[in-house]
Amino acid sequence: MGQKKGQGSSKKAGAKTTIKSKLWYLFSRLTLLLVIAAVAWVAWLDIKVLGEFSGKKWSVPARVYARPMELYPGATISSEMLAKELAILGYRRVSEPSRAGQFKVSGDNIHLISRPFRFWDGDESARELKVRFEGGRIAALFDPVSRSNTSLARLDPALIGSIYPSHGEDRILVRLDQVPEALISALIATEDRRFYDHWGVDPKSIGRAFVANVRAGGYAQGGSTITQQLVKNFFLDSRRTLVRKANEAVMALLLELHFSKEEILEAYLNEIYFGQDGARSIHGFGLAAWYWFQTPLEELSLHEIALLVGMVKGPSYYNPRRAPERALNRRNTVLELMADTSPAWAQEVEEAKAQSIDIVERSVIGTSRHPAFIQLVRQQLQRDYRSADLESEGLRIYTTFDPLVQRAAEHSVKTRLKALEQERNLAVGSLQAAAVFTTTETAEVLAVVGGRDPRADGFNRALAAKRPIGSLVKPAVVAAALAGPEGFTLASRVNDEQVTVKLDDGREWTPKNYSERYWGEIPLYDILVRSLNAATVDLGMTIGVPAVIAQLRQLGLAHDPEPYPSLLLGALELSPLEVASLYQPISAGGYQRDLSAIREVRDAVGAPLQRYPLDVEQAMSTPVAALLRWNLQQTVERGSARALGWLLPEVSGLAGKTGTTNDLRDGWFAGFGGNMLGVVWVGRDDNKSAGLTGASGALRVWAEAMSQVALEPIVASLPSGAEWHAVNPDTGALADGCANTTRVPFLSNRLPLEEDSCMQKDSPGLLKRIFNWFE
Amino acid sequence: MNNKLATPLSRFKSVVILLMVFGLSACVNFGGPQGQAGHQQNPWADLPPYEWPPFQQSYAEDLNLGPAPRGLLEEADNHYEGGRMGASAAALERALRLAPRSPVLWYRLAGLRAAQGDYAAANRLSEKANSLVTAASGERVGYWLDWLNQWLLDQLRPTQTGHQF
Numbered sequence: 001m002g003q004k005k006g007q008g009s010s011k012k013a014g015a016k017t018t019i020k021s022k023l024w025y026l027f028s029r030l031t032l033l034l035v036i037a038a039v040a041w042v043a044w045l046d047i048k049v050l051g052e053f054s055g056k057k058w059s060v061p062a063r064v065y066a067r068p069m070e071l072y073p074g075a076t077i078s079s080e081m082l083a084k085e086l087a088i089l090g091y092r093r094v095s096e097p098s099r100a101g102q103f104k105v106s107g108d109n110i111h112l113i114s115r116p117f118r119f120w121d122g123d124e125s126a127r128e129l130k131v132r133f134e135g136g137r138i139a140a141l142f143d144p145v146s147r148s149n150t151s152l153a154r155l156d157p158a159l160i161g162s163i164y165p166s167h168g169e170d171r172i173l174v175r176l177d178q179v180p181e182a183l184i185s186a187l188i189a190t191e192d193r194r195f196y197d198h199w200g201v202d203p204k205s206i207g208r209a210f211v212a213n214v215r216a217g218g219y220a221q222g223g224s225t226i227t228q229q230l231v232k233n234f235f236l237d238s239r240r241t242l243v244r245k246a247n248e249a250v251m252a253l254l255l256e257l258h259f260s261k262e263e264i265l266e267a268y269l270n271e272i273y274f275g276q277d278g279a280r281s282i283h284g285f286g287l288a289a290w291y292w293f294q295t296p297l298e299e300l301s302l303h304e305i306a307l308l309v310g311m312v313k314g315p316s317y318y319n320p321r322r323a324p325e326r327a328l329n330r331r332n333t334v335l336e337l338m339a340d341t342s343p344a345w346a347q348e349v350e351e352a353k354a355q356s357i358d359i360v361e362r363s364v365i366g367t368s369r370h371p372a373f374i375q376l377v378r379q380q381l382q383r384d385y386r387s388a389d390l391e392s393e394g395l396r397i398y399t400t401f402d403p404l405v406q407r408a409a410e411h412s413v414k415t416r417l418k419a420l421e422q423e424r425n426l427a428v429g430s431l432q433a434a435a436v437f438t439t440t441e442t443a444e445v446l447a448v449v450g451g452r453d454p455r456a457d458g459f460n461r462a463l464a465a466k467r468p469i470g471s472l473v474k475p476a477v478v479a480a481a482l483a484g485p486e487g488f489t490l491a492s493r494v495n496d497e498q499v500t501v502k503l504d505d506g507r508e509w510t511p512k513n514y515s516e517r518y519w520g521e522i523p524l525y526d527i528l529v530r531s532l533n534a535a536t537v538d539l540g541m542t543i544g545v546p547a548v549i550a551q552l553r554q555l556g557l558a559h560d561p562e563p564y565p566s567l568l569l570g571a572l573e574l575s576p577l578e579v580a581s582l583y584q585p586i587s588a589g590g591y592q593r594d595l596s597a598i599r600e601v602r603d604a605v606g607a608p609l610q611r612y613p614l615d616v617e618q619a620m621s622t623p624v625a626a627l628l629r630w631n632l633q634q635t636v637e638r639g640s641a642r643a644l645g646w647l648l649p650e651v652s653g654l655a656g657k658t659g660t661t662n663d664l665r666d667g668w669f670a671g672f673g674g675n676m677l678g679v680v681w682v683g684r685d686d687n688k689s690a691g692l693t694g695a696s697g698a699l700r701v702w703a704e705a706m707s708q709v710a711l712e713p714i715v716a717s718l719p720s721g722a723e724w725h726a727v728n729p730d731t732g733a734l735a736d737g738c739a740n741t742t743r744v745p746f747l748s749n750r751l752p753l754e755e756d757s758c759m760q761k762d763s764p765g766l767l768k769r770i771f772n773w774f775e
Numbered sequence: 776m777n778n779k780l781a782t783p784l785s786r787f788k789s790v791v792i793l794l795m796v797f798g799l800s801a802c803v804n805f806g807g808p809q810g811q812a813g814h815q816q817n818p819w820a821d822l823p824p825y826e827w828p829p830f831q832q833s834y835a836e837d838l839n840l841g842p843a844p845r846g847l848l849e850e851a852d853n854h855y856e857g858g859r860m861g862a863s864a865a866a867l868e869r870a871l872r873l874a875p876r877s878p879v880l881w882y883r884l885a886g887l888r889a890a891q892g893d894y895a896a897a898n899r900l901s902e903k904a905n906s907l908v909t910a911a912s913g914e915r916v917g918y919w920l921d922w923l924n925q926w927l928l929d930q931l932r933p934t935q936t937g938h939q940f
Contacts, residue, residue, distance in 0.1 A: 070873060072843035121854065121865035151842035441875035442868075591903050600865075611861060614868045614884065615896050622906040675875070715876070719906055 042250060049254045052234060058171060058270060058283075060394030060604060061164035064377055065157040066401040067444075067599075068119070071131060072152045073140055076710035079133040081404055082110050088158050088403045089115075090294040100126040101299040108133045115296070117156040120398075120600050120608055124154050136710075158403055159290065161374045163381075163390045164280050172286035173394070173604070174297055176266040182302050182338075182345070183285065184265070186309040189341040190334050192226040196261060200227040200252035227252040230268045274308075275315035282315075292320065294360045302345075303352035306334040307359075320357050328357055371457035372450030373401055376577070376597045379463070384610065385601075394604030399597050400444035402437075405676070408708035409435050409447045410454040416701045417452060417682070424691055431692075432685050433701055434461035436580040436595075437678040442614060443584050443593035446676065448577070462576045467666045467681060469579055470570035470659035471531045471640075471694070473552075475586060475628055477540045477568055478528055480551035482747070483624050484543050490525040490627055491732040491744050491752055496535035501565050511537050511569055514660065514693075523732055525744065528631045528657065529639035533569055540568035554619045556581045556592050570659060579670055580679040586632070587655070587672040589719065590625035591616040623722035623747050629655050630745050632671075633714065641671065643695055647703035653714040656702075658694030665689055669698035674712035678702050723748050728756045735759060840877055844870040848883060860891055878907040 069085050071077065086103050087093075091112065094102045103112035109132050116126040129150070130142040141150045164170050188195050194202050202225050209223035224232070231251045255264060274282040274291065282291050288308050289297040300308075310330035311318045320327035332353050339349040377399055381390060389395065417431045435449040450460035459465070481488040496519040500510045511533045518534055519526070527535045540548055545563045552572075553560070561572050574582075577595065585592040593616045600611045620628075632655035636644045641656045648654065656671025666683040667690060682697035683690045690697065718724065725734055726741035735741045735756035746752070840848065847870035854863035867884045874880060881904035889897035 070843070070869075072841070072873065074841050074843070075873075119865070121850070121862040121869065151846050439872075439875070442872060444872075589903075589906050591906065599868075608861065611865065613864060613896075614871060615899060616903050617899050618902060618906075720908070 042254070045247065045251050046254050048235060049231075049251050050258060053255065053259065053267070058173060058394075059169055059392040060173060061162040061168070061170055061392065062381075062390045062395040062397055063159060063172075064161045064163065064374055064397045064399060064401075066160050066399060066403050068117070068157040069155045070152065071129070071138060071141055071155065073138055073149075075138045076136060076712060077133075077138050078136045078710075079105065079108060079110055079131075081710070082131060082133075084404060084407070085155065085158075086110075086112065089156065090290075090296075090299075092295070092299070097128070099299070101295065114153065115156045117154075118606050119154070120602075120611065124156075127153060129153055157398065160370055160399070160401055160403065163374065163378060163397075168280055168391065169283050170277075170280045170287060171270060171283040172290060173270055174266075174284065174286040176262055176269070178298055179269060179285070180298060180300060180305060182348075183269075183297070183300070183305045183309065185342055185345065186302075186306055186334055186338050187226070187269075187312070189337040190309050191229065191312060192224075193341060195226050195265075198225055198227075198256075200254075200256035201225060201249045224248075225252060226268050227255055227264055230264060230271060231255060233271045233273060234267075272312055273315055274311060275319060292359045301352070301355070302348050303331065303335070303355040304358070306338070306352060307331040307357065310334045320359050324357050331357070369455060370401070370406060370448075372448040372454065372460045372462055373399075373406065373445070373597070375450070375457075375460050376445060376448055376463060380597050381601075395609070396602045396604075396606065397598060398600045398602070400439075400446060400599060401597070402446040402709075405437050405705075405709050406447035406449075409437055409449045409678075409705040411708070412701050412705035413449050413452060413454070416697075416704055420682075420692065420697060420700070426691060430684055431682060431690055431697075432461060433680065433682045433698070434465060434576045435678060435680045435701065435705065436462050436576045437676060437705070438580055438584060438595055440584065440587040440672055440675060440677050441589075441591075443581075443588070443595050443616075444599075445595050445597040461681070464575060465681070466573040466575050466578075467683060468570055468661045469572055469574050470661040470666065470668060471533075472579055472582075472657055472659035472668050472670050473548075473567065473570040473572055474528055474531065474536050475632065475657060476551045476555060476582070477536055477543075477548050478524065478631060479555075479586075479620055479624055479628050480547045481524065481539055481543050482627055483551070483621065484547055486543055487750065488524060488539070488543075489732075489744075489746055489750055489752055490523070490631060491727045491746075492524045493521045493732050494524050494527065494535050495538045496520060496522050496526075496532045497538070498534055499538055499541075501537065501541060503565065509565060511566075523727075523729065523744075525631050525634060529634050531635075531640045531658065537565065537568050541565065551620070552582065554592075555585055556594070556619060570661070576679045576681050579668070579681075580677060583670045583672065583677055583679065585619035586625055586628050587677045588616070588625075590618055590620040590622045592619035593617070621721070622719045626718050626722045627745050627747070629714065632657055636671070640695055641669070641699060643699055644671070644703055647700065648707055648711070651706070651711050651713050654711075655714060656699070658699055660693040660695075663689045664691050664693060667692045667694040667697035669694050669702045671699075671702055672714075673706070674714045676706070676709070676711050678706065680705075718745055721748050722746065725751060727752060731756070840870075840874055840879065844874040844877065844880065847873070848880065851883065851887075855887065855890075860887070863887055876907055878904040881907065 069077070069082075071082070083105055091101050091103050094104060097104055097111055097113045100113050100115045103110055109130060111130050113128045114124070114126055117124050127143060128145050130144055131138055132140045132142070141153060142148075143150045162170060192202070192205070194205060202223070205225065206223035228248050231248050235251060270284040270286065272284060274284075274288040276282070277291065282288060285308060286297050288311075289295055289300055292308065293300060293304050307320060307327060310327065310333065311320075313330070317323065318327045318330045335349045335353050339346045377397060378390070381397065385395070413433045413435060417433055420426070421428055421431055432451055433449070434451060435447070436445065437447040438445050448460075448462045450456075450462045482490070496513070498510060498512065498518055500508050503509055513533050514531065519530075519532065522532065522535060524539065526532060527539060545565060545567055548568060549561060549563060558578070561567055564571065581595050584595065593614070596612055598612050601609045603609050633653055635641050636654045636656050640658045644654055644656060651673055654671060654673050656669060659668035659670070660666070665687055666681060668679070668681050670679045672678070680698040680702045682692055682701060722745050724743055725746055726736045726738060727733060727744050728735040728738070729740075729742040731754065732752055733754035733756040734752045736759060738756055738758040847866050851863045851866035851870065854866055864884070864887055867880060867887060871877070871880045871884065881900055885897045885900035885904060888894075888900060
């Protein structure tokens with residue numbers, strides 16, 4: 001039995017063994033498969049983690065910077081202007097500057113510590129400066145550290161916008177060594193106390209979170225480590241499923257395996273989501289600092305840091321603009337946690353808790369405050385860069401933008417149009433305007449206003465609205481006459497009488513003067529001074545329309561207009577930007593440069609990519625440009641633009657021309673001083689009559705804008721090749737040394753042939769003057 | 776069992792490693808800003824660059840420049856001597872923004888372009904400089920400008936054939 005039993009049991013045992021071994025076999029195979037699957041899964045996650053993380057290249061939109069403000073003794077910068085610039089830059093006004101990005105205003109002095117910045121031609125380090133002002137200029141720059149005067153200092157350029165795709169992530173990358181210690185402390189205290197001790201997943205903190213949640217009777221605390229949060233942001237969607245949690249944990253472990261704590265922390269700081277701003281999403285502490293406080297991350301105070309750290313938990317729920325109370329409470333919680341974990345902060349935490357929330361009303365970057373200018377930058381960059389690169393490669397674009405001129409121009413458009421509508425009983429909001437301001441000699445675009453609402457990122461009238469330019473074309477007619485073979489001088493007599501021009505198609509054209517009065521024989525310079533249509537057509541038909549077209553082309557007109565006589569009165573549709581490019585050479589002694597909005601481009605790490613060098617080309621002879629400039633100065637002094645005289649009494653010698661089209665549809669003003677040129681258009685989008693002439697609308701906008709910035713007078717000296725002479729205003733005859741004459745500039749080789757009877761004998765002889773013509 | 780496992784896993788490992796290598800290399804190839812502008816063909820490229828005249832400190836006082844642009848002019852010369860042409864041009868342009876009607880600065884920029892071999896630009900810029908010389912400034916800085924102008928003309932002379940100078 002025993003045997004049997006033994007046999008039976010051995011049989012049984014044999015069967016058992018077979019089953020057991022089969023089961024074991026199955027189990028081992030299954031385990032093997034599971035292990036293979038697990039390993040494959042881990043390996044796959046590892047590839048994902050490594051692939052994504054080691055090659056991580058954030059998509060960073062191109063950043064656009066304004067021109068840096070140059071401070072030097074003699075610069076036409078008032079203390080108000082510097083204070084405004086510093087505010088735009090996000091410098092803090094404090095009682096005593098102690099670190100970069102702070103300033104103090106006291107009477108006629110501004111004490112500041114500038115931020116370091118890397119320029120194309122070298123680094124500008126942070127420096128302490130005491131700036132003294134006198135009569136709207138910088139009188140002295142004093143460096144209190146070296147206890148010496150300094151001749152030149154450059155502020156960092158303001159960040160004015162970015163070129164990001166219509167939907168996408170926006171961020172400013174920061175390196176860990178740029179990040180304030182307090183931010184790291186606050187972040188670790190709040191989000192992951194054992195960050196430096198765990199391997200990516202922290203069972204203790206999960207346990208603690210669990211207990212806290214049970215106690216709170218709901219979700220109060222997350223158990224996710226910083227590494228897990230980073231994984232979640234990087235690779236996964238926000239669903240809270242078990243599989244996702246498991247993936248997250250494994251990937252966190254893998255991340256910790258391959259990368260250092262510092263690398264993980266840096267990635268986290270740049271990745272973390274801070275909410276939505278229209279179509280773009282705000283990522284990373286670098287951009288968050290600008291977005292909420294308009295300041296670099298390095299310059300944030302403790303209470304600001306705590307506010308940002310508090311938002312990590314729920315950027316929308318703790319949004320300080322929408323829920324300031326909630327954000328404040330959350331901030332204080334962060335501060336308390338911070339004091340809890342490291343008592344060293346206790347003192348500062350108490351001070352920080354007393355601070356109120358102090359965020360900027362609206363961010364200056366990203367959703368650009370200056371879409372019209374950014375559009376011009378984009379247009380100019382598109383010649384050299386692909387859109388995708390601009391939107392993702394983190395390029396840095398250094399432009400010619402002057403925030404002070406832009407503000408003045410925007411403000412002027414807004415207030416003047418409103419006032420004009422009120423004064424003239426026009427429908428509210430019916431008027432529109434566009435403006436472009438540039439430098440004269442260097443042809444750099446300082447400001448662009450695309451319409452009444454400067455924030456609207458829509459139709460940019462300054463670049464895209466092509467309107468007939470009316471009388472703004474007249475200087476080109478006069479220039480063509482002065483340079484042409486017919487021998488016209490500014491004192492030549494021309495006819496201002498109603499003339500009828502026979503057109504090629506047999507029709508007749510009888511242009512009229514605006515005033516419908518005709519002045520008969522007038523000096524040529526009166527064409528511009530009084531903006532006389534009939535005389536312009538008389539002169540233009542004498543020199544020929546093609547000569548005027550050639551002149552316009554030389555001044556930079558990009559296309560050949562139709563050679564109709566109506567061109568002489570401005571039947572030529574141009575945008576304000578195009579008009580500015582035509583006037584720029586006149587303001588710069590005849591030298592033309594394509595209006596430029598960009599100085600240089602650098603890559604994401606600041607390495608130089610491209611410069612847009614200063615180069616000029618002669619568009620008209622310098623003496624002719626000087627004559628034309630004088631003529632336009634006369635237009636301001638006593639002609640159709642004389643309103644400038646009382647609108648801007650403090651700046652002498654301005655030059656300009658008004659323009660008005662049929663039925664008062666378009667009002668223009670193009671004018672310049674010594675350093676700046678501006679073109680303003682005022683009209684209506686529906687092209688109906690705006691009821692304004694160039695002088696009553698556009699000129700006023702121009703004047704108000706220029707009254708707020710450092711417009712300089714024109715230095716009136718004639719270049720070689722031009723000279724002053726007295727003429728008899730009634731005949732145009734040379735009258736040097738006579739009484740009751742008018743002083744007019746002439747080309748040295750083209751003086752009037754007639755001499756007034758009163759002329760002294762020692763004047764240059766007629767023969768010599770005739771001879772001069774052939775020189 | 777360990778032995779049984781070892782084989783497929785080690786096989787798998789190599790696949791993983793291969794995949795990882797591919798993955799990584801794909802990432803490495805990802806970046807790099809593109810879109811630098813192609814340089815324009817420079818018809819004077821085959822001409823040798825010319826010597827840059829030394830900054831004449833003794834004339835610096837007579838240049839009718841404020842201390843700020845004058846400092847930048849000296850900075851531009853330092854960059855030039857260190858072979859940093861881009862920085863030199865940037866410093867000169869910066870000076871020109873402060874004093875855009877100074878013939879000396881335009882001359883200096885023209886000289887830099889000539890030294891870089893861009894004679895067409897050098898010619899245009901020196902014309903601009905000439906146009907800014909007035910009777911008053913001419914007297915003041917006449918000698919210095921004459922000298923620099925003559926130097927530029929010497930540089931440009933060899934290129935006169937076939938080009939519009």
